[in-house]
Each structure stands twice: as structure tokens, then as C-alpha cells.
Amino acid sequence: MLRNNLRNSRKRSAVYAKSTVGLAVATASVLALSACGAGGSDTATSGDSDELTVMVEAGGHAELQPIADLYEKESGTKITFVELPYDGLYNRLNSEFSAGSVSFDIAALDSIWLPAFKDAVTPLNELFTDEVKSDLFPALVQEAQLDGNYVGMPAWTNSEILFYRTDLFGDPDEQLAFKAQFGYDLIPPTTWQQYADVAEFFTRDIDGDGQTDLYGTDVKGAVETEWLATLSQAGEKDMVIDEDGVSTLGDKASLDALNFYSGLQEFAPPGAAQVDWAGAQNLFYQGQTAMMRFWGHAFPQTPEDSVAFGNVGAAPMIGGSAGIAGVPGPWYLSLAKASEKQEQGLDFLQFAYDHNDLSIQTSLGLAARISAFEKYQDDPKYAAFKPLVETLSASATIPRPATPKWQQIVDSVLVPMIQKSLEPGADNQQLLDDAKKQVDAITK
Numbered sequence: 001m002l003r004n005n006l007r008n009s010r011k012r013s014a015v016y017a018k019s020t021v022g023l024a025v026a027t028a029s030v031l032a033l034s035a036c037g038a039g040g041s042d043t044a045t046s047g048d049s050d051e052l053t054v055m056v057e058a059g060g061h062a063e064l065q066p067i068a069d070l071y072e073k074e075s076g077t078k079i080t081f082v083e084l085p086y087d088g089l090y091n092r093l094n095s096e097f098s099a100g101s102v103s104f105d106i107a108a109l110d111s112i113w114l115p116a117f118k119d120a121v122t123p124l125n126e127l128f129t130d131e132v133k134s135d136l137f138p139a140l141v142q143e144a145q146l147d148g149n150y151v152g153m154p155a156w157t158n159s160e161i162l163f164y165r166t167d168l169f170g171d172p173d174e175q176l177a178f179k180a181q182f183g184y185d186l187i188p189p190t191t192w193q194q195y196a197d198v199a200e201f202f203t204r205d206i207d208g209d210g211q212t213d214l215y216g217t218d219v220k221g222a223v224e225t226e227w228l229a230t231l232s233q234a235g236e237k238d239m240v241i242d243e244d245g246v247s248t249l250g251d252k253a254s255l256d257a258l259n260f261y262s263g264l265q266e267f268a269p270p271g272a273a274q275v276d277w278a279g280a281q282n283l284f285y286q287g288q289t290a291m292m293r294f295w296g297h298a299f300p301q302t303p304e305d306s307v308a309f310g311n312v313g314a315a316p317m318i319g320g321s322a323g324i325a326g327v328p329g330p331w332y333l334s335l336a337k338a339s340e341k342q343e344q345g346l347d348f349l350q351f352a353y354d355h356n357d358l359s360i361q362t363s364l365g366l367a368a369r370i371s372a373f374e375k376y377q378d379d380p381k382y383a384a385f386k387p388l389v390e391t392l393s394a395s396a397t398i399p400r401p402a403t404p405k406w407q408q409i410v411d412s413v414l415v416p417m418i419q420k421s422l423e424p425g426a427d428n429q430q431l432l433d434d435a436k437k438q439v440d441a442i443t444k
């Protein structure tokens with residue numbers, strides 16, 4: 001049983017503490033919320049000096065529109081957005097950056113794209129003052145700097161936090177039953193052991209037909225980010241790849257993380273290997289799971305026809321031996337070197353940072369500055385912000401590796417490894433050792 005396995009693991013690796021995690025690919029899968037872009041034009045950036053062209057993924061346009069509107073009002077410079085779906089945006093950027101001739105001035109870049117495009121964008125070192133850096137989550141500052149230069153200004157970020165059913169957790173009968181079984185109060189879990197206990201407790205047959213109707217948690221086999229968060233929670237200092245480009249998979253932290261992550265399927269609905277972000281949301285909203293680790297932006301988006309509507313609580317992500325650790329899901333604004341509007345572009349990036357809080361009043365409802373989140377965190381609509389800030393501020397929270405081959409590693413190594421770990425009789429140590437060889441072959 002998982003509870004006993006966790007106890008044995010805890011004896012081997014000290015006591016589990018707390019941790020956490022970050023929109024699908026903390027960015028790629030989840031920040032591509034809308035894949036219906038309107039295409040783009042080939043307008044040369046040397047055109048109207050009172051206009052800046054911003055290339056953006058369709059799902060992120062709304063985040064920038066209020067900033068653009070205010071900038072145009074105050075400066076007289078018009079901001080024209082060119083929207084593309086996620087994959088189309090990457091391909092368009094890759095093509096134009098490679099050609100050295102661009103049809104835009106500024107681009108919104110997924111964090112995992114920064115290593116690929118770092119040489120094609122203008123260094124922003126002058127914008128990253130000590131004051132600016134102190135109001136950004138440390139992982140975002142780290143991720144923005146490549147080869148000694150800051151190559152993007154964070155526009156918005158996200159992370160997984162813990163969602164839980166307040167009607168279940170607040171039920172006096174459930175509280176008494178839980179304490180009788182586990183010896184402590186039923187509260188939103190903060191550690192691996194507590195999460196496993198609560199997941200076990202809520203996994204049950206509700207209607208007495210011999211079939212499980214409610215599960216304590218989901219397990220997402222079709223995405224990698226949640227396991228990466230677990231990896232950091234286990235104390236891994238280098239996410240999958242160290243500073244020398246060598247894979248860290250196969251070490252104790254990665255084994256602890258994979259054992260815990262895959263072991264939770266005992267308390268999750270069948271078919272965990274195929275569950276992705278959308279699948280996990282559906283399970284939670286349909287009342288099939290009592291807890292869900294998910295991106296913070298989703299807190300106010302519970303459908304009104306869901307059994308969970310009005311009964312969703314938010315807490316920081318659970319933790320392992322290293323404490324809270326998340327995987328940030330940020331997007332950055334970068335200025336193309338090939339743009340002839342360098343001064344105007346830098347001015348807009350500074351303005352976007354200064355007015356970052358405007359993004360919160362949009363459909364996605366996210367920002368990048370700590371102060372922007374804190375400005376709204378006491379509003380019940382934004383009850384996820386305190387857990388989000390705590391998760392993203394955690395000392396163990398680190399960004400994904402700065403390699404242009406990251407998506408290849410995710411698709412061809414990490415997701416298949418996680419899915420195999422969910423098969424009966426899986427040898428997790430062997431899976432990690434094999435994955436290490438595959439990653440090393442990709443990065444060498």
C-alpha cells in the first residue's frame with residue numbers, strides 16, 4: 001500500500017516537508033488556451049514610427065490589450081497585435097528570426113523558447129534593475145538570463161497549486177472519520193504523506209454498487225510538468241539536466257519523485273496514463289476527484305453546472321523533503337534585434353512591466369510581478385493568488401532547463417517514461433536509467 005511505501009521511503013530519505021508546482025506545459029499546453037489565431041501580416045518594422053507590432057499567441061493577447069490601450073493613450077504609439085496559434089507562432093518566429101528580417105518588433109515568447117531565440121532578441125539588461133528583480137519571482141529572473149544577458153521581460157506566469165473540495169473537507173462527519181483513521185485533522189494537505197492519506201480517505205464507493213465513484217486525486221500521465229514539480233519537491237537541484245548538460249535522472253530524488261507520483265494512481269480514476277490537463281479538470285468538475293493539482297488561473301473558472309461550483313478551495317502545492325517547489329509557467333516579452341524601433345520597443349517593455357497589474361483584469365487573469373498578485377490576493381475572486389505566490393516564491397522552485405531541445409526531451413523521453421511508470425510491475429529505477437541515457441543522447 002502506498003501509505004506503507006511512503007513511510008519506508010521517508011525512513012530512507014528523511015521526513016517529507018512541503019512543495020508545489022507550473023498552464024499546460026506549464027506553458028505550452030495550458031497557455032495555448034486559444035488556438036484560433038488570425039494569422040499575420042508582413043508589414044515591415046521600419047514603417048510608421050508611431051506604431052509597434054507585437055507578435056503574440058492567441059490565448060495571450062487579452063493579457064496585453066489593456067496595457068497596449070493605456071500605452072497608446074499616454075504615448076500616442078499604436079500597438080498592433082498579430083495573433084497566431086501556439087505552434088504557428090513558434091514556426092513564424094523561427095522562420096523570421098532565422099532569416100534576420102522580421103515583420104514585428106516585439107514577440108511574446110513561451111519560456112521554453114528563450115534558449116532557441118536568445119541570439120535574435122535585444123538584451124534587456126538595463127531594464128532588470130535591482131528594484132525590478134526584487135518584484136519578480138526568482139525563477140523568472142533566472143530563466144530570463146541566458147549567456148549573461150536578460151532576453152525577455154516576464155509578462156505573466158502561472159504554477160500548479162492545490163485545488164480541493166471545500167464541501168468535503170468542511171463536512172463534520174468527514175472530519176471525524178478522517179481523524180479517527182489517521183490521527184490528525186482533515187486539512188488541505190501540505191506534505192506528500194498527508195496528500196496520500198487524504199487521497200486514500202476520499203477514494204470510495206458512494207452508492208454501494210461495489211464500484212469506486214469518488215477518488216482522492218487524479219494522476220496525469222500524459223503531461224510532464226506535475227512530475228517535474230514533484231522532482232523539485234524531492235530535492236533535485238537541477239531539473240533533468242545539470243549545468244554541464246548531463247541528465248540527473250536516475251538519482252535518488254528522481255526515484256523518490258517517480259515512486260510517489262506513480263504510486264498515487266491507487267487513489268486515482270482508471271486510465272491515468274492518458275489523463276492530461278483537460279482530463280483532470282473534467283474529473284474534478286464532474287465530482288469524481290476530491291483534489292486536483294492544477295494551474296492557478298483556473299480557480300475562478302469552475303463551470304456553474306459543476307458539482308464543484310462554489311465548493312473549490314485553493315492552497316499551496318503539496319511538498320516533499322525539499323519543501324514547496326513549483327514549475328513556473330511564464331511568458332516573456334522580447335524585442336527583436338532586427339526591429340528598427342529599438343528605443344520605442346524598450347520603452348514599451350518598461351511600460352508593460354510598470355503596468356503589469358492590468359493583466360489581472362483579463363480573461364486569463366495572470367501577471368508576473370509579485371506586487372501585482374498581492375494587490376488582488378484579498379479579493380475572494382483571486383483566492384488562488386496567495387497560494388500561487390507562496391508556490392512561486394519557494395526556494396526550491398526552479399525553471400526548466402535552458403536548452404532548445406527541451407520540448408524534444410519532454411515528448412520523446414519524459415512523458416513516455418511517466419506513462420510506463422503507471423503500468424503494472426513497472427521498474428521505476430530502470431525507467432529512469434533508460435531515460436537518462438536518452439536525454440544524454442539528445443543533449444550531447
